[in-house]
Amino acid sequence: MADVPAPLALVESFLNSVDVETGLDDLRDVATFRHWLADHDRPAEADEHDLDLARRLRTELRAEAATHHQQPDQAEPRDRGALDALAVRIPLAVRFAPDGAAVPGPTGTGVTGVLGEVLAAVALAAHDGSWRRVKICPADDCRWVYYDASRNSSRRWCSMQVCGNRNKTRSYRQRTAPA
């Protein structure tokens, strides 16, 4: 997706490492996870422990993306204890760039370093408002994570051509079905 800001591209790809439609999961086991890491130019010797952490973080962040359809002023507070408990296991520190920017960055190595990149990108995006634009398609058989680049941040489906239309057709059929 070309409209995703660069730091969020890894986040989006990580969240879409499971494809609900096909059932394919890049985090299915250690071997597939290592493959995913190498594909993203972040080769790391993942073990079962890393895989478990990555899978749980993905689940929690996907649940967060699902809340982004609500308007910020109407967003319901929710229990974020599980996400918070995972986040503290992934070390981050404030890093200074040559241009003076002070931003959070990972201090872990291997998989915790990669997950730290994901988390740091989320933290930065939460600050500039772009994290709220990372949304998950509400179609049950899709659940694809996409970046909503629309001006008023109102895009509801991953793709209007596919999920939007499919859903419109479905609700039209339901409305017109004989009682």
Ligand SMILES: [Zn+2]
């Ligand atoms: Zn969709």
